[in-house]
Amino acid sequence: MHFVKKVPTTEQEKAAKEKEHAKRSAQFLHARDRIIAKRDAGEYDDELLSLTQAILEKNADIYTFWNIRRTAIEQRIEANELIQKNPEIGEDEKLKSGQKLENLLAGELFLSYECIKSNPKSYSAWYQRAWVLQRQAAPDFAKELALCEKALQMDCRNFHCWDHRRIVARLANRTEEQELEFSNKLIDENFSNYSAWHYRSIALKNIHRDAQTGETRIDDSLIGSELQKVKNAFYMDAEDQSAWTYTRWLLEVGSGKEFLRPESAAPIELISASFHGNNTTLVFSRAVTVPFLLTFVDTKDTTRWRAFSSTSPHPTSSRVWQYLSDSPLRVVISSPNAENVEWSDLKEIYVNRRRLETIYDVVETPEPGYIQELLQDCHQLIELEPKNKWPLYMKTLVLMEYQPIKAHDEIITNLRTLSDSLDSKRSELYKSLLSRQKLNHSIREQFERLLGNEHDQLVVRYAELTSLEGVEYLAGLVGNADFQGNLLKEIHRIVLPNLHSLTISENPIESLSPSPSLSHLTFLSIAGTQISTVQSVMPFFQTTPSLDRLLFAETPLVEKTEELRAQLPGVRLIPHWL
């Protein structure tokens, strides 16, 4: 249990305890052997019930014994059913048998109640209750809900009880509105209750679910009123993270997507399709599998597809796919629900411009009124509590979502403040947000040029990038990438399979892992990295057959030039700046 202090025991108490323990374990072993013997003999009789009961009363966590009890009870349930069905047995007898069974089930509730009283976190005891309730003729749900409430009063974070309550609420056909009201009650009592806020979010989602599509739609006015409520909590205790987490959930559900994951809720769309001489590259807004992508193309062939991902060398589901062939595929470029299917033979690159613009926030969407209010609230709290990370973090997230262009400088400053002083324990988190902001910022600047047919070069230099996540949407457009002077550590996380030229100079890279995504490289610069041995790069070069120039100036590898030359005979090695 939470909030309960441990009291140290004295030596004397310890000795007494040990003695008691020895005695009890002898008793336990005896009873256990008896129970197991009876079970093996199939004797699921009253004695077995009372034996298991006696032990469970002392230790509710022995799920085997609960299991035995359930078997015993199930046998009696079956026996009762036979009696009820038998026309030769009189009504009195039937009534009696039914009553006996109900008494047994009620007794089971009583036993599990006693167990929960002494051990409120016993999985088995809670499970037994739910199991019994589903077998009783007329379970008393009101009483059960009251029991849950009492248990939650004692420990509002007892997830066993929360789970049980969910089951009871479902069995009792409680409406989502009633459950919402229940969350209100708990939050009103004490808003520092993450479980209650979470329960509330689930209830709200279910209440506002579209009957046909199953999608949750929560309108701005509800988001606004929920924010008013949760605002009380974060103003009263700005350190309380349950309120902030709920706020974030609200904003996400309000915007219809997960924060900083622009593609998370919208339907899957084709982002780009392009032919690159030996392959057709398809990029989707979300990870897709071969059967799905076959609906976009004029081939049934499933063998010549290759997927690329930053986390797996041979993914089966991915956003980026290549079809290996010397001629372009024909591709469906109309939106999924358009009336007429429109095909492209990829004489020129197909780009879903509208979708790419949303992904990289090329155009800022106007923020709803509640967002403006929240920004003001955060601003006020930042002034009142300059040392508290939460309002600054929340404000920064909102700015990244709604004003990534206008507030670029502020976002960068805030993330630095968070990572350097306010919350340095989570500095990596803020650094990755910073990296994302800078990457997107840079992509926005080059957006028109990249979408034009003239250039395939992406340049993001000295931008503190720790990750290139998100760059894969450009897989069909970028052939030449320059990420010089960033904080990238691993080359294999770059998902740009059409790259022929890559500069990752001055990044803290120590070795090169093999990367199927970079197999078309002809030029690679690893100058100024920390790569020091030939062994640490050779596995990679085995996957880059087309490589003809390698720049590795200012690396410890320079001293191994001869060794490297022996390994890479056809490659022009450039150990020094020209």
Added chain:
Amino acid sequence: MDEKLPESVDVVVLGTGLPEAILASACARAGLSVLHLDRNEYYGSDWSSFTMTMIHEVEENKVPKLSEEEVSKLSAHLSESEKLVELGNREIIENIQRTWIPRESDDVPMKEKLEKMGQMRRFSIDLVPKILVSKGNMVQTLCDSQVSHYAEFKLVNRQLCPTQDKNSENPKILLNPVPCSKGEIFQSNVLSILEKRALMKFITFCTQWSTKPTEEGRELLGEYSDRPFSEFLAQMGVTETLQSFIINTIGILQPNPTAMSGMLASCEFMDSVGHFGPSPFLFPLYGCGELSQCFCRLAAVFGSLYCLGRPVQAMVKENDRITAIIANNERINCRHVVMSPRFVPEDVPIQNVQKIERVVFATDKSIKEVEKEHLTLLNLASLRPNSTISRLIEIGFEACTAPKGHFLVHATGTQGDEKSVESLAEQIFEESQVSPYWKMSFTANSMKFDPEGAELGSNVVVAPPVDANIHYSSVIEECRKLFCSTWPDLDFLPRAIKNEEDDSEEKEASESSETA
């Protein structure tokens, strides 16, 4: 009534008011033989509660002075060296006025209606209404001594703080429910979001401050420690409204506070929040008069003998000691006499007297009506800044002090040169469209006598008088001091020996308040 009283006891206690009852129970508990006498037929003396049918009795406890004939008759009980000291019957409660107020809206007068429905006895009209602080010394004593077993309590679950619009010419009194616990603050719609924040900060400050030793606490307050509490709060950035809430509600235990005393009072308040429920205060069911009876019951359990409605006439004095008292023409020898101020002989000079203005109204609508009935405490100090005490307590059916749908509103004020609490109460009634149908007003005299004065006798203990304080802390503390100085080798209401079956007193108390 006519059974003979014992000839000799250790202690005779005169009057069954709360302080006398506490002292009687402490004596009995400590093993002394106690005879507890009261001239009235009812328990509680000037601390009692009355039903509407009995309330007239409060005016009827006049005792004529002993005639010369009676004096000579009583003198027969004396030995040569002894002399007779006539006991007083001081006017503790005076200027009593009771009226049924006719109302246009009543087709049948309320009195008739209540009588017809047999509801008159459902009232419990306190002479001295107070609240108990959940973690205060009174509750502690009640629990320790197990007197709490004889009573039930409800939470005083609404604290109202009045505010007035300063710019308006005839400002209305707004009654604002003040949130006290985290949950209440969260739900409050009286405070702005920044005020909620400031209040939480203040509460957090209290929690930290209360763990500091006194001197360090004083240092933390710096130059403000002896300046008004409001100045200290203002420099913390607390708005004026919230200052008023904090000073008058959270700091209610200390009238006219300095930063130091205000902080101490606030900490005491906050410490009690959450002990039995969200409110820090309890109120005894059936009224405060119950408490006197409960202590008497404990005394009786430990052998104290009770005689009510007994004419208590005089004391017998030898040199500077009282050797006996004479009641109902019987002489009872005793080692000590405990008496309420009412019994102090008329010739003993009063050291000082505080006049307490008391008015009780009976209404059939709450001063601030909401769905649920509340026990309400309303500090009027901000409307009478020059007086020490000004407050209303509204209690009704929930506290078993009035029939369903009815309330008693107790106004208590120390006298000052300002508007009376009565007129403030009436203004509040008018503005919230409440028309009381019954009213009783009186003055309670909080009399103090020089404890060193030779007139009384060295073995006489005068119990503390009725007082205007909101809580019982001073009563219980004074009783403890008196007891400990009179019987230095005895314990004052020590912790009861626990029985196996009744787990803990605290549990008992919390269970009874759970009904709140």
